[in-house]
Amino acid sequence: MGKPLEGIRVLDLTWVLSGPYSTMILGDLGAEVIKIERPEVGDIGRGNGPHVNGVSTYFLSLNRGKKSVVLNLASPKGREIFLRLVKQADIVVSNYVPGTMEKLGIGYDVVKKHNPGIIYALCSGFGQNGPYKDKPAFDVIVQAMGGIISITGEPGRPPVRPGASLGDITAGLYMTIAILAALRERQVSGQGQMIDISMLDCQVALLENAFVRYLATGETPGPLGTRHPVFTPFQVFPTRDGYIAVATMGGAQDQWPVFCAIIGRTDIIDDKRFETGWLRSQNNDILEPILNEAMRQKTTSEWIHEFEAASVACGPVNTIDKVAADPQIRSRHMIVNVHHQAGGDFRIVNNPIKYSRTPCNVERASPGLGDDTEEVLKGLLTLSDREIAEMRKSGVI
Amino acid sequence: MGKPLEGIRVLDLTWVLSGPYSTMILGDLGAEVIKIERPEVGDIGRGNGPHVNGVSTYFLSLNRGKKSVVLNLASPKGREIFLRLVKQADIVVSNYVPGTMEKLGIGYDVVKKHNPGIIYALCSGFGQNGPYKDKPAFDVIVQAMGGIISITGEPGRPPVRPGASLGDITAGLYMTIAILAALRERQVSGQGQMIDISMLDCQVALLENAFVRYLATGETPGPLGTRHPVFTPFQVFPTRDGYIAVATMGGAQDQWPVFCAIIGRTDIIDDKRFETGWLRSQNNDILEPILNEAMRQKTTSEWIHEFEAASVACGPVNTIDKVAADPQIRSRHMIVNVHHQAGGDFRIVNNPIKYSRTPCNVERASPGLGDDTEEVLKGLLTLSDREIAEMRKSGVI
Numbered sequence: 001m002g003k004p005l006e007g008i009r010v011l012d013l014t015w016v017l018s019g020p021y022s023t024m025i026l027g028d029l030g031a032e033v034i035k036i037e038r039p040e041v042g043d044i045g046r047g048n049g050p051h052v053n054g055v056s057t058y059f060l061s062l063n064r065g066k067k068s069v070v071l072n073l074a075s076p077k078g079r080e081i082f083l084r085l086v087k088q089a090d091i092v093v094s095n096y097v098p099g100t101m102e103k104l105g106i107g108y109d110v111v112k113k114h115n116p117g118i119i120y121a122l123c124s125g126f127g128q129n130g131p132y133k134d135k136p137a138f139d140v141i142v143q144a145m146g147g148i149i150s151i152t153g154e155p156g157r158p159p160v161r162p163g164a165s166l167g168d169i170t171a172g173l174y175m176t177i178a179i180l181a182a183l184r185e186r187q188v189s190g191q192g193q194m195i196d197i198s199m200l201d202c203q204v205a206l207l208e209n210a211f212v213r214y215l216a217t218g219e220t221p222g223p224l225g226t227r228h229p230v231f232t233p234f235q236v237f238p239t240r241d242g243y244i245a246v247a248t249m250g251g252a253q254d255q256w257p258v259f260c261a262i263i264g265r266t267d268i269i270d271d272k273r274f275e276t277g278w279l280r281s282q283n284n285d286i287l288e289p290i291l292n293e294a295m296r297q298k299t300t301s302e303w304i305h306e307f308e309a310a311s312v313a314c315g316p317v318n319t320i321d322k323v324a325a326d327p328q329i330r331s332r333h334m335i336v337n338v339h340h341q342a343g344g345d346f347r348i349v350n351n352p353i354k355y356s357r358t359p360c361n362v363e364r365a366s367p368g369l370g371d372d373t374e375e376v377l378k379g380l381l382t383l384s385d386r387e388i389a390e391m392r393k394s395g396v397i
Numbered sequence: 398m399g400k401p402l403e404g405i406r407v408l409d410l411t412w413v414l415s416g417p418y419s420t421m422i423l424g425d426l427g428a429e430v431i432k433i434e435r436p437e438v439g440d441i442g443r444g445n446g447p448h449v450n451g452v453s454t455y456f457l458s459l460n461r462g463k464k465s466v467v468l469n470l471a472s473p474k475g476r477e478i479f480l481r482l483v484k485q486a487d488i489v490v491s492n493y494v495p496g497t498m499e500k501l502g503i504g505y506d507v508v509k510k511h512n513p514g515i516i517y518a519l520c521s522g523f524g525q526n527g528p529y530k531d532k533p534a535f536d537v538i539v540q541a542m543g544g545i546i547s548i549t550g551e552p553g554r555p556p557v558r559p560g561a562s563l564g565d566i567t568a569g570l571y572m573t574i575a576i577l578a579a580l581r582e583r584q585v586s587g588q589g590q591m592i593d594i595s596m597l598d599c600q601v602a603l604l605e606n607a608f609v610r611y612l613a614t615g616e617t618p619g620p621l622g623t624r625h626p627v628f629t630p631f632q633v634f635p636t637r638d639g640y641i642a643v644a645t646m647g648g649a650q651d652q653w654p655v656f657c658a659i660i661g662r663t664d665i666i667d668d669k670r671f672e673t674g675w676l677r678s679q680n681n682d683i684l685e686p687i688l689n690e691a692m693r694q695k696t697t698s699e700w701i702h703e704f705e706a707a708s709v710a711c712g713p714v715n716t717i718d719k720v721a722a723d724p725q726i727r728s729r730h731m732i733v734n735v736h737h738q739a740g741g742d743f744r745i746v747n748n749p750i751k752y753s754r755t756p757c758n759v760e761r762a763s764p765g766l767g768d769d770t771e772e773v774l775k776g777l778l779t780l781s782d783r784e785i786a787e788m789r790k791s792g793v794i
Binding site (some may be wrong): 002003004005006007008024029030041044047048049050052057058060061062102108123126127129130131132135136137138139140141142143144145146147148149150151152153154157158159160161162163164165166169170173174176177178180181182183184185187188191193194195196197198200201202203204205206208209210211212213214215216217220221222223224225226227228230234235236238242243247251252265278308311312313314315316317318319320321322323324326327328331332334335338346347348349351352353354355356357358 | 399400401402403404405422426441444445446447449454455457459460489496502505507524525526528529532534535536537538539540541542543544546547548550551554555556558559561562564565566567570571573574575578579580582583584585588590592593594595597598599600601602603604605606607608609610611612613617618619620621622623624625630631633635641642643644646658663675676680685691705707709710711712713714715716717718719720721723724725726727728729731738743744745746748749750751752753754755789
């Protein structure tokens with residue numbers, strides 16, 4: 001009953017977020033992830049705060065369960081060692097800026113000669129080709145250029161960035177999918193291949209609905225506060241003591257009459273302007289003040305009680321502390337303890353993939369820089385103590 | 398040079414968004430996706446506007462390339478047909494509310510008896526267990542309860558929903574990863590298994606950084622407008638004619654002096670309050686008005702010219718129409734034409750996974766309801782014309 005990716009070895013040349021998020025998932029699912037880091041500095045994510053007991057919580061969260069091998073890829077010996085590791089690996093992952101791997105002499109053309117079955121996955125801001133390929137990019141740049149910031153925020157107010165690093169994480173998720181499908185294809189063809197993931201492309205894939213609406217109608221979507229572009233009521237309302245999310249079903253099972261009855265506004269059930277979800281969305285300027293006024297009369301928990309009794313989907317707008325303490329999240333074991341060798345015990349987010357036969361809970365913390373250098377080099381390449389000592393002396397490891 | 402998932406057959410019992418997004422990706426990557434829909438109505442997503450030439454653009458975008466088979470699973474004959482299809486399938490996917498599949502007599506325990514190798518993937522708002530498992534959930538509910546809405550928006554203003562259906566789509570991406578890893582495990586063990594994806598769990602996985610910060614420090618994150626919690630400047634600024642995103646590198650390669658020189662404020666380079674990215678984030682209340690004032694002096698394109706010359710990452714805050722016309726998006730073929738049999742030509746978003754050896758471009762539009770019923774039932778189950786006619790007469794198909 002091994003984990004699904006047991007026996008798969010990943011050479012992880014990633015840093016910061018998009019790449020590490022992808023190899024984090026591969027590791028959670030049982031792959032052996034060997035993170036190859038620069039001497040002394042390592043992944044610059046190690047410098048990202050807040051630090052607790054000397055441990056970067058940023059790095060901890062993304063690099064749990066991985067091994068750390070220090071290797072100077074800019075040295076001829078470091079490159080040689082890397083290419084020997086390639087022979088025993090299934091996957092190489094990198095999110096350095098395009099061209100970096102080639103400069104180090106470990107571009108796909110070189111690597112595949114050493115292992116034609118290798119799956120070689122690259123992630124970058126804009127992809128490996130096109131006019132922007134050499135532009136620097138970070139999460140907020142890609143979120144801005146991809147369109148999501150233009151449709152997030154209150155109408156008439158400045159744009160807002162969604163509160164998660166969607167530029168990086170969406171790309172990390174797509175890269176993981178790409179790698180796993182390529183593994184399956186390799187099983188059929190016996191051959192590896194290169195994968196080219198662009199963070200900007202992935203934003204477009206994330207916003208498929210906004211794009212198809214624009215491409216079909218010519219209308220450019222704008223920000224909607226908490227509303228949905230097509231359904232109403234399907235949004236966050238102010239209550240007497242906070243906020244509540246309510247989402248009614250439309251179409252044949254339209255819950256509008258039930259919703260109106262609960263908020264004590266049966267008088268607007270038959271209002272022609274509010275007859276369908278689509279019309280309610282079109283006439284939201286008139287409708288929203290009416291609904292907000294009604295919703296302000298009771299507390300969030302009073303409303304949840306009433307909407308739940310009528311099977312109308314609803315829920316509180318939780319802050320992060322509330323989510324961490326939520327009974328459902330506890331029951332699903334979504335927060336787990338890990339023990340960091342240097343920094344002690346930490347609580348981090350668990351893997352959300354629940355299998356019936358091969359559970360994949362997060363068990364180990366992140367490695368210290370170079371913690372596994374000797375074990376990996378001796379174990380996989382059968383290097384001697386003397387060779388290890390020489391490489392250490394010359395700064396290769 | 399087949400697509401990576403060629404030869405994999407998916408029985409797709411999904412509707413609306415989270416499930417269809419997952420099977421969309423499986424189909425893009427070459428799997429045969431057989432969407433099983435209720436007679437007459439089908440996936441209720443077919444009713445979601447805007448419609449063009451009678452085609453739901455909402456449904457089109459998510460269901461390109463799939464086959465549609467009409468089957469009444471509530472009838473004994475429909476159930477029998479489904480279980481015969483199971484024997485020839487690799488994957489069953491459903492995002493009906495927990496308990497629905499069991500009520501239809503096609504729960505995992507039944508299905509695996511007909512095909513022990515089946516990978517049976519379920520997605521729901523809160524997962525298959527825990528106190529909330531029977532609660533109804535839609536995207537905005539899960540985004541609210543999972544915490545992202547509490548950290549999206551302007552400080553001191555009402556909460557904002559990110560402009561994409563992250564509750565559904567994040568779960569769809571994780572479900573796809575779960576399925577592909579289970580396929581690999583089956584290759585080793587010969588056995589299938591059940592997958593249980595909760596949209597709420599996936600929100601926690603998406604917000605890993607917010608959670609690890611809270612769990613390590615006890616400080617509850619709040620909304621930050623367009624800012625990053627740890628780095629500054631790393632945000633959207635107002636310009637003379639719009640907005641621009643700028644993201645500087647911090648740490649050892651701190652671009653703060655370069656940034657200050659470009660905006661003509663060399664006087665604040667050595668200000669102790671702004672010495673590091675972390676301090677600038679802490680002292681943002683003082684810093685932001687200074688930077689906003691400077692950034693308002695030039696147009697977005699003037700600033701882009703200047704920041705790019707200094708290798709500072711930057712980009713415009715694009716609306717959806719601008720993204721669709723962007724030269725990089727064009728160069729990456731991220732918008733493609735598909736021909737819908739009934740509605741004519743449409744432009745939709747392409748698959749963002751770019752392979753060197755097995756390209757996976759989107760080629761076909763979405764099916765009409767039941768378009769493939771006869772072909773699939775005759776082809777896979779060798780049913781006769783008479784049997785098909787009888788089932789049609791009795792409302793099974």
